[in-house]
Amino acid sequence: MKVVIVGGVAGGATAAARLRRLDEQAEIVMIERTGYVSYANCGLPYYVGDVITDKRKLTLQSPKSFRERFDIDVRVRQEVIGINRAAKTVLVRNLEDGSEYEESYDSLILSPGAKAVKPDLPGIEDRRILTLRTVEDTFAMKQRADELAEQGRTRAVVIGGGFIGIEAAENLLERGFDVTLLQRGNHVMPTLDYDMACEVHAYAREHGLDLRLNQSVNGFVADEDSDELAVTTAAGDEYHAPLVVLAIGVTPDTRLAEEAGLELGIKKSIVVDKHMRTSDPAIFAVGDAVQVKNFVTGDDALISLAGPANKQGRIAADVICGRDSSFDGSQGSSVLKLFDMTIAATGLTESAAQRAGIACDKAVTSSPSHATYYPGASNMTVKTVFEPESGRILGAQIAGFEGVDKRIDVLATTIRARMTAADLEELDLAYAPPYSSAKDPVNMAGFVIENVRTGLVAQHHWNDVARLQQEGAQFLDVRTEGEFARGHIEGAVNIPLDELRGRVKELDPERTVYVNCHSGLRSYVACRMLAGHGLACSNLSGGYRFYALVQNDAAFDETPTHPCGVPIS
């Protein structure tokens, strides 16, 4: 049996190693157009930021080690430029000398990945515009950053607020660069809803990122004298820097598959069945280039992440060797570090659920990372998206510090198990004061959702407040006087929780009371108290803190400070 693998990073390299473990006799050829295989794709930004300082650490396996350990014929700096499906051969070009040759296969695995999107804008080919996808890209960006740092010209513009954009911005900031990040829409990170992204916006701004939302870049103008580039936007602003990182996303790199006539899906991704087999039974495809099922909706989706790519590589190898393995879809679990903050998501966002036409509700809870009496606890904001009827957990997003990655993995597992909010209540998680609370943040999300679902308390959200204010609704803030004085919902009356029982008469019993506290816990207690006195109530999910966070985010955009941009007027 002879297997040719196109692409030697996550999915391809995993497939190669698994193939060898399954079949000592197979002939395995792995062809990679860059100079590196099985490299640390997700670690590249940290090399630019001097967090990873040893170049060799970026390559988990060298072509040599791969050959020695797995007896795999690794060919780097070679590119497969054509597939002859009838003859079962690929045409390979040696990028060193331009020579070409044919290679036969019994099975072919395509793992071409995705390529950085490069829009057709004036000046896009300027050498100061760098992307971050390959090891070579990384070395180039690192070299440029080093040069600029040496010259004291520490200014950069990052275009795009996805994972790579934010990680690049963070790493440049850590190196002392002034960084402006331009984002097309109203929030960074497509894995988050707008409200949760506001957590990231506020934190990033506090840590020195010049974040500009709703900025559509329309071109680049070079100034060779200053060795700078002006990034121009549709709004007429210009941002000058000697280094521009282009990170507006990736798109499946499937020209080869397309030319071979394989069935393509979303954004020309490769269509595969659950065994990772393409429309040609001898050809498999894995990784960022393939169309997968969204595990939650069952819909076709594109999910570019290392975890699924690795699993798919393993599955393709299994199937080629006659094992019954299959990929049941991806739920897009992801996590991002931004300085000390951790931002994580799994399953559907609220907006994704709405787009998919799935009825959904949400609960925003604020929970400490561990017992508050043990030093070092910090709060995390958990947004849990659920199906109101069944209570099924559809997705979750968490922003915070310690322990965010833990809770998202627990929630990811509950989604995989198709668990409900009632199941979250019952999860038996490990508790000791340095690690958690007796009621873990995941349990808390379950409690809150079940309180809502069983009618114990009604809730409203930050985006209901403006409408309620217009309707002249009755707002009650049960925080302390000091907290209230530092900011509150316009029109709210303040009765601290511990005084409420004696002051119920101050409220109009004929109208619903819209109650808030800081995070939603005291106001829940207040709602139950008032309900016991016959008043209709609603609890502000996420509390005043979350409401104010989103308000401030919107206000930030309306009064831009433009410390670095030069408005054209």
Next chain:
Amino acid sequence: MKVVIVGGVAGGATAAARLRRLDEQAEIVMIERTGYVSYANCGLPYYVGDVITDKRKLTLQSPKSFRERFDIDVRVRQEVIGINRAAKTVLVRNLEDGSEYEESYDSLILSPGAKAVKPDLPGIEDRRILTLRTVEDTFAMKQRADELAEQGRTRAVVIGGGFIGIEAAENLLERGFDVTLLQRGNHVMPTLDYDMACEVHAYAREHGLDLRLNQSVNGFVADEDSDELAVTTAAGDEYHAPLVVLAIGVTPDTRLAEEAGLELGIKKSIVVDKHMRTSDPAIFAVGDAVQVKNFVTGDDALISLAGPANKQGRIAADVICGRDSSFDGSQGSSVLKLFDMTIAATGLTESAAQRAGIACDKAVTSSPSHATYYPGASNMTVKTVFEPESGRILGAQIAGFEGVDKRIDVLATTIRARMTAADLEELDLAYAPPYSSAKDPVNMAGFVIENVRTGLVAQHHWNDVARLQQEGAQFLDVRTEGEFARGHIEGAVNIPLDELRGRVKELDPERTVYVNCHSGLRSYVACRMLAGHGLACSNLSGGYRFYALVQNDAAFDETPTHPCGVPIS
């Protein structure tokens, strides 16, 4: 409706607060014999160790705050000394003045907790022997430790290696005490199997704990002149110290329930149904005093942990208020900090599965906490216990540093969902280099188990090696020559993995090859390679590292150093 709650800590306090939230009109009386309610039970050892320095932080709620916020009649320093089930009254004694009175109830919730076991040994009542269960205990121990530290007499003996014993030892060590820990059996922590406990033993010893296993204490001899106590053991040793912490376990504190004629179970725990109702329908019981179902086996069990206690308190309140809540059993998820180490467990240990008569196998895997190319990664040892036939996950134990608590919570969730090893392979967990690997340690456990279950590789364990040696088995060590030289299984030949393909002929093809490397990964690759050349193989689960760990632990016990103990001879 009038509810009387006996005991105001985890389960009782939770029940009280939930009752109030469910019923604003209910009369709720909470009676607590200590001076504190809703205190930070699990935080007490950290107050002794000056990790928690603010006394007030130990009490999450004061009687006053409980009264104000929840309108609950909190009575501290009062003890319920009798229940008249026919009349539905309890007899209460005021511990301040000795007066007694009756209190009626519609529903009664018993949350008496468990009490520290105090064996009937000579000298057990000595004032230098302290336990750690209540806030008062904690203040007493803290005061004694402070006095001794001031006098420069920093010696302590801790009896018992469960959670409290280890936490007490750690906190005293952190304060500069010399600490001897005496453990009756061959390992600390009943939540672990012996082999996994060896991880704790080795680490604790490295960090200065004088750990003595298989030590049965038989008495205490006071020396008033030196203000010291001699702890004597059955083996004839004596350990001298001015402070002895007795932490050999807890037992349900159910005298009240017993005298009231309620049905009792294991160790006189209170029998309850899944709604936390005792054999008297007007009486509920929650927390450490009740008998629960082991979630994995379905058998009756005693599980003293704060998480289940809190959930049970909530459920009892729900049921009293007519809501349909139930407790589906506990899987005993737990986590312990020991300096920088984290030790966690969930579900069944191997020995517990054997005791329960459940067929089980195990996989010991060593995985990095996060991508090894990103700074700060450390390895964790994961022991996963599974049902061979179905692949169902029965339990897991993990010892390591960063990220141990995360993986145990994910595994706890998979056990709750009754998932199998094949499900572990497919878990879609959040990956970025600072947090995990594209193949998370939990995925890895799934991969290894499925490789075993599907016959891709056979495995043997550390405890098979001695027998195999006696049988003259063929051992192969595929680590590098340097690793091999630093220690190896007696009788093993060394062929480094990367040379193995060319040196297969050095092995006897007629006999099974028992292969090991450091942790089990390279040896797995070797097994597959050899299988491809027609040899029968078996992989040493957990590798040489785990084998040597257990060997060293056993050797440690055979050659005691006795730096502090005074052997009587």
